[in-house]
Amino acid sequence: MAVDMSKRRTDYGPPHYERFLPPIIKENYGKWKYHEILKPGVMVHVSESGAELYTVRSASGRLISIDKIRIYCDLADKYCGGYIRFTSRHNVEFLLTKKENIDPLIKDLKALGHPVGGIGNSITSIVHTQGWVHCHSAATDASGIVKCVMDDLIEYFENMKLPGKLRIALACCLNMCGAVHCSDIAILGVHRRPPRIDHANLKNVCEIPNVSASCPTAAIRPATVNGKPSVEVIEERCMFCANCYTVCPAMPLNDPLNDGVSIWVGGKVSNARSEPMFSKLAIPFIPNNPPRWPEVTGAIRNIVELWAKNARKYERMGEWINRIGWPKFFRMTGIEFRKEHIDDFKHAGLTFKRSTHLTF
Amino acid sequence: MAKSVEEIAEAMFNLVKEAGSQKKLKPMDLTKSMIQMFGDEVDKKICKEAIKQLINSGRCVYTYFGGSFIELPHREGAAND
Amino acid sequence: MADNLPETPLLNELEKGAWPSFVKEIKMAAKRSPMCQDLLGQLEQSYREKIGYWKHGGIVGVMGYGGGVIGRYSALPDKYPKVSHFHTMRINQPAGWYYTSKALRDICDIWEKRGSGLTNMHGSTGDIILLGTTTDQLEPTFEDLSKIDFDIGGSGSDLRTPSCCCGMSRCEWACYDTMALTYDLTMHYQDELHRPAFPYKFKFKMSGCPNDCVASIARADMSIIGTWRDDIQVDQDAVREYADKGLDITSDVVNNCPSKCMDWDGKELHIDNSFCVRCMHCINVMPKALRPGKDRGATILIGSKAPIIEGAFLSSVLFPFIKIEPPYSKIKDTVDKMWDVWCEEGKNRERIGEFIQRVGLGNFLEAIEIDPVPEMVAHPRENPYVFYEEYFEEGDDDEEEEES
Numbered sequence: 112m113a114v115d116m117s118k119r120r121t122d123y124g125p126p127h128y129e130r131f132l133p134p135i136i137k138e139n140y141g142k143w144k145y146h147e148i149l150k151p152g153v154m155v156h157v158s159e160s161g162a163e164l165y166t167v168r169s170a171s172g173r174l175i176s177i178d179k180i181r182i183y184c185d186l187a188d189k190y191c192g193g194y195i196r197f198t199s200r201h202n203v204e205f206l207l208t209k210k211e212n213i214d215p216l217i218k219d220l221k222a223l224g225h226p227v228g229g230i231g232n233s234i235t236s237i238v239h240t241q242g243w244v245h246c247h248s249a250a251t252d253a254s255g256i257v258k259c260v261m262d263d264l265i266e267y268f269e270n271m272k273l274p275g276k277l278r279i280a281l282a283c284c285l286n287m288c289g290a291v292h293c294s295d296i297a298i299l300g301v302h303r304r305p306p307r308i309d310h311a312n313l314k315n316v317c318e319i320p321n322v323s324a325s326c327p328t329a330a331i332r333p334a335t336v337n338g339k340p341s342v343e344v345i346e347e348r349c350m351f352c353a354n355c356y357t358v359c360p361a362m363p364l365n366d367p368l369n370d371g372v373s374i375w376v377g378g379k380v381s382n383a384r385s386e387p388m389f390s391k392l393a394i395p396f397i398p399n400n401p402p403r404w405p406e407v408t409g410a411i412r413n414i415v416e417l418w419a420k421n422a423r424k425y426e427r428m429g430e431w432i433n434r435i436g437w438p439k440f441f442r443m444t445g446i447e448f449r450k451e452h453i454d455d456f457k458h459a460g461l462t463f464k465r466s467t468h469l470t471f
Numbered sequence: 472m473a474k475s476v477e478e479i480a481e482a483m484f485n486l487v488k489e490a491g492s493q494k495k496l497k498p499m500d501l502t503k504s505m506i507q508m509f510g511d512e513v514d515k516k517i518c519k520e521a522i523k524q525l526i527n528s529g530r531c532v533y534t535y536f537g538g539s540f541i542e543l544p545h546r547e548g549a550a551n552d
Numbered sequence: 553m554a555d556n557l558p559e560t561p562l563l564n565e566l567e568k569g570a571w572p573s574f575v576k577e578i579k580m581a582a583k584r585s586p587m588c589q590d591l592l593g594q595l596e597q598s599y600r601e602k603i604g605y606w607k608h609g610g611i612v613g614v615m616g617y618g619g620g621v622i623g624r625y626s627a628l629p630d631k632y633p634k635v636s637h638f639h640t641m642r643i644n645q646p647a648g649w650y651y652t653s654k655a656l657r658d659i660c661d662i663w664e665k666r667g668s669g670l671t672n673m674h675g676s677t678g679d680i681i682l683l684g685t686t687t688d689q690l691e692p693t694f695e696d697l698s699k700i701d702f703d704i705g706g707s708g709s710d711l712r713t714p715s716c717c718c719g720m721s722r723c724e725w726a727c728y729d730t731m732a733l734t735y736d737l738t739m740h741y742q743d744e745l746h747r748p749a750f751p752y753k754f755k756f757k758m759s760g761c762p763n764d765c766v767a768s769i770a771r772a773d774m775s776i777i778g779t780w781r782d783d784i785q786v787d788q789d790a791v792r793e794y795a796d797k798g799l800d801i802t803s804d805v806v807n808n809c810p811s812k813c814m815d816w817d818g819k820e821l822h823i824d825n826s827f828c829v830r831c832m833h834c835i836n837v838m839p840k841a842l843r844p845g846k847d848r849g850a851t852i853l854i855g856s857k858a859p860i861i862e863g864a865f866l867s868s869v870l871f872p873f874i875k876i877e878p879p880y881s882k883i884k885d886t887v888d889k890m891w892d893v894w895c896e897e898g899k900n901r902e903r904i905g906e907f908i909q910r911v912g913l914g915n916f917l918e919a920i921e922i923d924p925v926p927e928m929v930a931h932p933r934e935n936p937y938v939f940y941e942e943y944f945e946e947g948d949d950d951e952e953e954e955e956s
């Protein structure tokens with residue numbers, strides 16, 4: 112590639128954020144005194160100087176076209192002096208200094224098909240990964256399930272009637288790019304079948320020592336198959352991470368019959384009240400059923416409704432379950448408890464019930 | 472006597488070439504080998520420079536296959552024409 | 553061009569409903585981009601056959617950098633030639649994800665010319681994700697981006713793009729300036745960000761308070777979470793105002809306090825701050841009345857990661873409290889030492905949290921010259937198998953330690 116390295120600018124980093132801060136934020140940086148949630152999706156921050164900053168939060172959907180970004184820019188120009196920000200969960204935030212602009216902006220956003228909400232005791236946007244739109248190891252689609260789940264739960268994005276916050280995340284394989292393992296509800300794509308090996312082509316497209324070395328559980332070893340150099344997989348050792356497929360396109364892991372999703376519940380990252388917790392397995396496997404995944408949306412609604420009805424004020428999913436106990440959770444949700452629910456990895460013993468504290 | 476960045480880059484290039492498709496080397500492997508080969512004549516900082524030069528010259532490239540490596544430029548298995 | 557859209561009966565189902573539709577977005581972009589037309593075709597086939605059709609590319613990138621580009625090739629290139637290459641670029645976002653419309657429009661113009669016109673705002677690490685382009689467009693895209701001062705972010709075994717909550721820019725609870733620290737670390741470690749030299753990835757995430765809005769405790773190798781050492785600031789009038797407006801302070805606030813260190817007698821709220829674990833609950837419920845104390849800084853925790861390979865971890869405490877002030881020397885010194893040890897001894901694909909588990913936290917602390925303190929553990933060990941490295945022989949001078 113003919114690139115003149117001496118003339119090239121490198122390692123200059125991102126633009127300094129100060130270039131993008133609206134004047135009201137520059138003036139009140141570090142001086143915010145308190146905030147109030149005015150209505151779903153709208154909050155005001157009040158500064159020690161008395162200045163008031165209104166935030167309108169709206170779902171972006173994460174996968175957005177430049178056309179949509181340009182429309183966001185038009186709205187930012189119209190209402191916010193040309194400034195705009197995004198949140199850590201793919202929401203877009205408009206920062207206003209004029210209270211009278213809030214409702215016209217909300218009207219414009221709704222007309223555009225982007226709901227306003229996600230603040231306070233609500234379900235905000237789902238953090239998710241790439242799925243069939245872009246990733247090679249996806250056991251399910253990401254954007255599609257997210258769309259269906261949020262279509263179904265939209266009322267909880269747009270109002271604040273829940274006992275506490277509820278965070279949902281989705282990762283399309285167990286690499287968990289979105290680090291979903293600490294969410295109130297996590298949707299996790301799972302493969303269940305070890306890679307299938309294209310023995311005829313493997314040698315042409317892959318380097319065998321690298322393929323063997325790629326497996327974190329040492330399940331792959333060189334082998335000669337039908338007179339050709341190839342590899343074999345010790346299937347009991349495979350935990351379906353797709354590393355081998357990353358290195359070698361002749362070892363696809365994706366499989367329509369055996370791929371699907373699992374549902375995990377009760378994790379949190381915030382330190383409020385209880386310490387952060389991991390999500391735990393609720394439903395080991397639901398087959399993929401595109402385009403609307405009704406079994407997944409149904410299972411999630413069931414869990415959300417039970418929590419909403421039975422949790423005490425502020426109680427997150429995991430705090431509620433810890434109070435009532437897991438047996439009761441399974442009884443209430445009607446989810447069947449199976450062998451897969453019992454941990455069998457390192458330190459599994461710590462997850463066994465080691466007391467007589469039981470409900471009946 | 473301290474080694475020059477060019478000398479180290481050359482030695483690293485030879486290592487990568489020898490490793491070929493049998494073993495993938497990480498930047499740290501190269502640095503460790505240099506320290507083994509040249510002892511006090513090199514340090515981590517100059518090795519870093521040498522890697523940068525090796526990559527900037529286009530003689531080697533970074534690759535990512537479940538971990539980052541340094542390899543000779545080549546056509547990868549997944550590429551389409 | 554619109555008539556070039558492939559038939560997508562299954563995807564069309566995802567245009568319905570109240571949530572923003574990614575299918576509409578792809579179709580919008582497909583009016584101009586043939587790539588997006590083939591993307592729709594391939595995605596429809598995935599929906600029909602319940603399987604993804606991408607292959608991983610591990611070599612593509614821009615000259616000189618070892619990260620920031622995710623190589624992707626269609627597994628059905630003959631059928632969908634326009635997405636035969638469909639690489640993604642990660643662009644380092646400005647701290648706090650603030651933009652001007654001008655900056656965003658500039659990015660859009662570049663991506664209209666150079667790629668699919670699809671983006672993620674943002675990826676889970678925090679970068680702007682430009683989704684889908686061909687190998688020959690990578691270098692020109694980088695050149696165009698450099699003219700508007702946007703640089704490429706991390707991927708591979710390098711420092712991943714640091715990210716943070718909005719902190720002091722819009723949150724009264726920020727106990728340190730998250731955006732300033734994020735920018736400073738990003739600039740200080742440009743080489744580590746662009747040239748993968750680690751055993752595996754490393755992430756910094758900064759949250760201004762224990763609410764941890766960027767989930768740093770769950771997904772950063774170093775989680776820097778704001779906190780305070782002195783007393784919660786209480787405005788008793790404002791507390792009474794909450795009570796007058798109907799907040800049940802006993803059940804909503806006091807009974808939810810995990811350290812049971814609060815008391816409300818109907819007129820005054822008493823907090824025994826020496827027992828408060830800084831959980832934020834009471835402050836979250838009464839933001840007008842309570843505020844974090846004034847002696848502010850951060851707790852630094854290390855080692856969280858997703859499950860691959862050794863199971864999921866949460867970060868654990870390294871520094872119970874440190875002041876966060878430029879030039880952040882203590883953080884940088886510690887980071888440099890940690891990286892040194894990990895790069896020297898870590899295995900390929902071993903996150904620093906796994907490394908610490910393997911060598912033992914005690915040994916790791918020794919190597920980075922930090923003394924153990926009780927804040928680092930939930931409780932002291934239960935198992936009696938202590939590996940002592942040295943012992944005394946008859947005649948040894950009691951004062952002298954063996955050189956190990």
Ligand code: HEM
Nearest residue numbers: 198199200201202229235236381383717718723763765836
């Ligand atoms: C009422 C009190 C709270 C306020 C005013 C508040 C403020 C904020 C702000 C300003 C953001 C935007 C941060 C950014 O993206 O830079 C945010 C996002 C977030 N906060 Fe909080 N926080 C509060 C309580 C909490 C609590 C208790 C939790 C966790 C249990 C939490 C979790 C989050 C999460 C996950 C996000 C990302 C949300 C999204 O983008 O939709 N917050 N919060």
Ligand code: HEM
Nearest residue numbers: 239240241245246286287288290622675676677771858860
């Ligand atoms: C062994 C573990 C992992 C592997 C093999 C892996 C692999 C990948 C791959 C192949 C992609 C590209 C997806 C695409 O654009 O097509 C990706 C994206 C990504 N990964 Fe991972 N990943 C791993 C763990 C993680 C973890 C633990 C995190 C975060 C804590 C993470 C964060 C990300 C992010 C933010 C992206 C960008 C795409 C997105 O936002 O969805 N990854 N990863």
Ligand code: SF4
Nearest residue numbers: 246248249283284288
């Ligand atoms: S979670 Fe798995 S399938 Fe999804 S983007 Fe990450 S690596 Fe790809």
Ligand code: SF4
Nearest residue numbers: 326349350352353355
């Ligand atoms: S999917 Fe992962 S565990 Fe299974 S064989 Fe491949 S690399 Fe090994």
Ligand code: SF4
Nearest residue numbers: 717723726760761765
């Ligand atoms: S982490 Fe704390 S300081 Fe940062 S935005 Fe969230 S509530 Fe505010």
Ligand code: SF4
Nearest residue numbers: 809828829831832834
């Ligand atoms: S911050 Fe948490 S622990 Fe401290 S007083 Fe408030 S509720 Fe109790």
